[in-house]
Amino acid sequence: MKRKSIFGLVVIAVAIAVIISTYASSSTYSSFSEAKETNSELHIIGHLDKKKELYYDATKDANYFSFFMTDNKGQECKVVFSGTKPEDFERSQQIVLTGRMLNNEFHASKILMKCPSKYTQDKLETTEVSAKKADI
């Protein structure tokens, strides 16, 4: 049984290593004010400030998109993403950003947005209903 016991220990060691590495590499959901104090990458949840300008002009730079986001603590910050503007961005309800703060701008390396998907949300489009009203 000796060799199998040694192998069992190896397995346990690997399992522990997996769990520790997951924990060590995991990130935290944070806020813009915390992002200003650190240089490491963070996740920030918030929502788009729809009153401020979304800037994307492919003719000037196809890889520059900026917008303003309010995090869950209510703080607002300019966000810069080097890529195109994700489709339907204006309609997003919630945004999860991954990135870091640089000169008071948050540079996002990843944007994950939650949209009220047309294909999953149970909502009758009232426009459709009212448009047909004239037929009566």
Added chain:
Amino acid sequence: MTTDFKGEHLLPGQIGQIFVVLSFGSALLSFLSYYYATTAKDGKNDSWQFLGRIGFFLNSVSVLGIGTCLFYILYQHYFEYHYAWAYTQRSLPVYYLVSGFWNGQEGGFLLWTFWQAVLGNILIWRARSWERPVMTVISLSQVVLATMVLGIDVINVRLGSSPFLLLREAMDLRESAPIFRTNPEMYHNYLSYITDGQGMNPSLQNYWMVIHPPTLFLGLAAVVVPFAYAVAGLWQKKYSEWIKPAIPYTLFAAMVLGTGIIMGSFWAYESLNFGGFWAWDPIENASVFPWLTLVAALHVMIVFKNTGHSYAIAVFLALVSFVLVWYSSFLARSGVLGDTSVHAFTDLGMFWQLVIGILIFLGLAIYMVVSRWKELPRSQKDEDTYSREFWMFVGSVFLALSCLQLIVVTSIPVWNATFGTKIAPPNNEVALYNVFQAAFAILVTLLAGFTQFLKYKKTDPSKILPKVIAYLVLAALIGALIVYVTGVYHLKVVFSLLMIGSVYSVLANGKILVEAFKGKFKLAGSAIAHIGFGLLMVGALISAGTSKVVSENNSGQQFTTEVTKETNPRENILVYRNEPVKMGNYIVNYIGDSISAPNHFYKVLYQELDSSGMITNQFLLKPKVQVNKGAGGFTASPDTRHYLFHDLYTHITMTNSLSVNENVDGSDAHGQEDDDKNYDPPIPHQVSVGDTIRFREGYIVFKGLSNETSVSNLQLGKNDAAIGASLDVASHGKNFQLKPLYIIKNNSVFGIAKKVDEAGLKVTLTRILPSIRKAEIMVYQQPVGKKKFIVMRAIDFPFINFFWAGTIIMVIGFLLSIFRRNKELKAS
């Protein structure tokens, strides 16, 4: 209540709902009867078994009935049913109605229960003495699945979600459209206002979505068979006998599940825009959990069959695979992944029902193992170090550990929900998965090669070591060469090591294959499967590791900061229509559009250049964009140029040449008066015959004036006149003839403009100056911002065909193994 509404077709739904209830009842009957058939001590086992079969057949018929009713509803476009309204629309062709069938979660459960019914019937036909206990477990699983689509309230708790739910039951129409609240007559007539369904997500309108889900669900459903055999073996205390008949089914499940997963990967690669075939998305990971444990289970089951070793782990892995099927179903359907997955999932309010689903099978598995723990067969003696069984065991354990790593990381939202923590997933999740999974894969591939040299029981090390080392050296040389040529060495060293491991696996199994062709044909299956797996790894490593963004673009005018360059390569390139752009070794040009709703194809011409700048090859790619109906926005799908040794992948990330109405009427409608607003302020040119006018996109030659006698749509009277100016327009190598008109009619003067959309040009004839023999041509040009453009991303995937070919080879290997194990079963 039912007569309250006009125009509803309630019959198919009612029949369907009867089948739903019947499928539950018959599954329960089958489960109980098979249970008594297995346990009864009064000698009536045969009649119980008969009843069990009746129950199961009834269940199969009901499942077919549910499917027929649901498809009928979809086919007839009965939008009074929520399912039809939510997932289909009138314009969908029939084959996409089929995929509409499994668009919703209820359809997924139906598919699962359908395949399980099919497998159950096969087992009734073939399982012989195993039928009673095995079918007890299978019909229990049918019972649990039936509750998922039941849609019945039991003591204020909605049990399952029925596909036959009516739209007005699924949501309060009066809430969504307040007009119904104030006007009962209209509410009574609500169906006449619902003219079409929500429609199917354009990215699902793809033929892979017709075949990928059924394949995947057959694979997932088939995992129940080894589980059922394992439970039956423990329950009936036939500890070792269950393994042999379960092996072919385990092979089958692993083969089909693997095929289903890779089909999904191929669908993502061909029609989604994340730019790759694998993204470590939680849903992808979840589908791999049971595959990894099942393949591990398969290997230790074979070990036990041949040597009597590794029993406990074989039982554990066979049982845990099916529990993981339920766990991955829970991850996909409960909405728990909310913040971490790009897939959009609706929570049907079945969170706890799914948890209970997992617990039922987990509980059954634990109970069986614990209650029989002391009686489980144990090998008296440890395996020999130089024995095949020991290293197969080690390999299986590492497969299971790689599954553990996937589970631990993917389940972070579950840990958060369970322990109330707020851990975010790792920032570079993909890198973490890649490194860990590659490390496990190194061991697995090396062992898949090494064990081929070993024999069961005991091998003489002095005999095999020279061969083992010779092959290892050869694999290291070939692997190093591949790593050097493809550039994999730029990556972390673990990927280079994995390349060597994969090559080793291919070589060692290639040797076995050669022997198989020399006569030991039964060895061919496993050898081919391992070769396929090795090639799959080689392909995945090279194509994912060295894929290169071709459209890298640092031409941004004002915003290029060094920081963004480092952290995020600028992967998108802007291409104006008819303005070729150099991109890597290519010249790309956006040369036109073709529209067939809901698809808008962009014709992108690629010209490949050699080192001296000569065009060696040219081809057209048509990436497409699908306009989402109503709400706007679009979904882009790539187009890929396939070569034997690499693929060039292109997709649109942004465009200004798309109108929201496109999906509705197929063209954009502009008011004539507003048209001038689309152009820069016009420039007048006074020209004589033969003069040339230059504009941004080319030049115009004035050929002369002519009297026109007829003008379309216009009646010209005696005192009226129409004068045309013949213009030759040359733009980007194309020539156009235009004839703008100057018309005098009823004492008023007006012009008819002519356009060349491709050149962004509009011209009018505004004045005729006979005294100086000149005409005045007004030239309108579209501003640069109005000029049509696309922003696209192009990626080169080298050697991706190894990945697909490896998969196919692996499946062939599995198939051969199924034949072999079946033959063995018959022989015994």
